[in-house]
Amino acid sequence: METCLTLLQPKIISLKHRLERPGRGSLFKLLILTSLAVAFWVLTFWAFQRVLLYFRSVELFGDLLASKLMSMMLLTFFSILLFSNIISSLSTFFLAEDLNLFLSRPVSPDRLYYARLAETLTHSSWMVLLFGLPVFLAYGSAYRVSFSYYLILTWALIPFLIIPAALGTLFSLILVNIFPARRTKDILFLLSIFFAISLYFLLRFLQPERLVNPESFAGLVEYITALNTPSSPFLPSFWASESLLPFYQDHQANCGFFIGLLWSTAGAMCVFGNWVFRAIYFDGWTKSQEARRARLTQTPLVNGLFDFCTRPFSLRVRALALKDFKSFFRDTTQWSQLILLTALVVVYLYNFRVLPLDKSPLPTSFLQNLISFLNMGLAGFVISAVSGRFVFPAVSLEGFSFWIIRSSPMPPRSFLWSKFWTSLIPLLILAEILIILSNTLLQVTPFMMVLSSVTIFFVTFGIVGLGVGMGAVYPRFKVENAAQIVSGFGGAFYMILSMIFIGMVVILEAWPVHTLLMAELHRRALSYFEWAGIIISFLGVAILNGMAVIIPMRMGIRNITEMDF
């Protein structure tokens, strides 16, 4: 145990140092994250408590529903844990930088296995604990359980987390011996994206908004009772659920037996995992040193197509764009985000299709145009979130290789504008798709269609200008994961500025759009005063957009010109 702790020391000490010496913006980030976590906990606890109290009031099958819900949840947690442990163990056992250090020292395989298992367990399980704890506490509160519930819960949760960690590690040990680690990680990463998307679609297309409609509620209860959860007696989630069952039902389950099963399985899995580790780890580690090849993006057809698309730009801009394009499509963690983005667009548009406009007391045509107007802001927020993920990191993603650009004759101005144009084009396409399709689904007037298409066109310029510019003012060259880049102080600042910018555009356009629509509705002509106000408002929007592009871009250019690299 002590020797395992020695191997974990660097991580523990690094964490301690990070907490003791927070960097720029860390306090702000910590505050935001803590507030979000507390809000999430309170909301989850409250919602589950309400649901469970309702279940308790349902005679005959209320308690059954509560235990079914618990068993479904534990099964979901177990699947998520297993999946995240496989992904995490690939990194901790095969791809981590410090493995070179440990493998070249007299470290016994047992120590290495258990230390890495503990690290994998921590990486994968904290999120499930964060999500699960308010739910378990809500159960305790709704059923007014004794203190022994919390003891049993803790006693059941520990092996419940260890089992998928040991099992996940075992899977990755075998997988890496079949495929190289980097390839395995790519495949699993893609699978996890599909897993997340399926869950997202499932939740969305179940139309949870029907819950507020009491007419359909009887059907829902029937649905839940009819739902036959796959509660196989061989699954650890079943054992954990059974050990907690006596607290929710008048059911004499053998608590000790199931806890014993959980602990003995966890122990056995660890020992078995260690045997397999000793037998095949080094072969897998050797294989994981192999690198992958690039195929698709080396084909003449793809190169020719790209060459054609970037023809209007200068040689340097094209070179940079080509480099970014290839790097993006050769990195699974990057391009696979496009799948998530597609899912986001589909669900976004689906929401417009199912809008119950006919049930509103307001006139449908008015509501259509009102929603279409608000949709400009909403689409703007979506674009700024996407920009936060793809555009803000554009400069930071150059990483330590930025010396190549800085020591080349390419001026910082060309570099940053190149990033601007190459980011703008795909975002413009996305923004127009969102606006035109949602407006078509809403069947808005031609005036609203033109207005929102033109507005989002220019707003996208502003968002991209803010993203590229702020990304250059607050670059994070040391961060390897693109998704983490926007989570820094600069990223938070960009998101806030971006929201303010979109809000201001919506406010500036609100009055003129309302005036124009009302005039059309009441079939009256506009006065000179109204026309002047409308022109001034739209002029304000144009100036605001110009400022959102020019100011951050100038600041960004100045920063990358003067910064020490």
Add this chain to the structure above:
Amino acid sequence: MIELWQLNKKFGNFHAVRDVTLKILPGELFGFLGPNGAGKTTTIRMMVGLMKPTSGRVLLYGKDVLREPEEAKAILGFIPDRPYLYEKLTGLEFLEFVADLHGLDSGNHRRKRIAELLEFFDLEGWSRELVESYSHGMRQRLILAAAIVHRPKALIVDEPMVGLDPKGARLVKRLFLDLAKTGVAIFMSTHILEVAEEMCQRIGIINEGRMIALGTMQELREKAQSADDKLEPLFLKLTGEEGIRSLVEDFRR
């Protein structure tokens, strides 16, 4: 020609580089030596435009790196100490990218130049593999190829031999001597004293940010008031680290 005029760099209160003044003529191979943390890399980063000097100027063939960066960098080749590259590009694509950055026209001439460099640095078999699969030495050779793809007039090199095998090191030595013969001004920082001694016409030694010695081997000998033929004892004497020698002797015993 590479010129440094009263170059200074401060990080807060720490004076990393103090009043460094130098002139390297076309065709000259200049060795830049100094102990760890002496200010070598900081000086080099200012010379190539990666860092802004607190004061002073760097001129490459009369072009100020700070005021006319495009013109200055167009004639510059730079080889850094750590070979950070774009991992997701192939070696060939990386050379094409650098050629584009320097505005080299795409055509037969450029293709031929890149093919020659890949062959010279023994990388033609790896040219279509991603850089992430390259060894340290291969990356170093790719950076060397990228540094000269546009035929620079000034070459600034930080630790060129790190990670190279004996064949690669020999290749680099031959390349630098050949380039110097064609009139390229080469500024080379190195820790390998034998390399500096063997290749460089003049040597500069920096310590605690100051240039403490500058000249040919003969001039350094005179400055150190030493009869030693080799550079190592001179270097240790000039940088005040002569005690290290006796420590090493003790350790051997």
